[in-house]
Amino acid sequence: MLNLFIAFLAGGLFGAGLFVSGMTDTTKVQGWLDVFGNWDPTLAFVMGGAMIPMAIAWLIRRRRVTALTGAALPPPPSREIDSKLILGSVLFGIGWGLAGLCPGPSIAALSYGGPGLYVFLAAMAAGMAVAPLLRARLDRTVPAE
Template identity: 75%
Template sequence: MHRNLYAFIAGGLFGAGLLVSGMVDTTKVQGWLDVFGAWDPTLAFVMGGAIIPMAIAWRVAARRAKSVLGTPMPQPAPPRIDRNLVLGSLLFGAGWGLAGLCPGPSLAALSFGGLGGVVFLIAMAAGMMMAPGLRARLDRLVPA
């Protein structure tokens, strides 16, 4: 029960952070990505505000055997750059640049994003459902 409460609080804080930082405003995100046009550098501060505390949290977590809630700390995955990471990053970046939304902000934008937000969420869900089949087909065509 406590774990769900803490997850709810963390999700609420994350959503509030997305809203306050402007990450749910598609024009702000697209302005950040438009480095040769009307570039808006403010999201660099949002990224710094996320990366710095997370780097500290990772350092602290690496020294712990159990989480704050008492569950065992998972071992970090070995760093690996492979085809799936590269293709996933390219697709994520293309979607983010074209629509100005990514999964977290798209959920937050459902309350005010209108039909465009709903269409994005449906397209994102469809892509997530199609990904395993496409990945298997790619693996058969071009072995890793």
């Protein structure tokens, strides 16, 4: 039960942070990505505000074997940069630039996002359904790096 409460609390804090920072406003996000036009640098503060506590959490994680709730911690993510990571990053960036949303902010904007948000969510769900199939195909065709 404690795990569910912590997840609820963390998710609520994350969603509130996305809303307050403007990450759920597609025009703000697209303004951040428009570096050669009417660039809006304010989301750099949001990114910095996210990276600093995460860096501290990674330092703390190095010294811990279990979470505060006693559950085992997952292994650290791979630091390898391969073609699948690059392809996924490019696809994510294209979608973020076109829609002005990514998965977290789209969920946070559910209550007021309008029809465009629901098209984005449908496309995101389709992508999530297709991704395992594409990954299996890439695993068969891409040599190990």
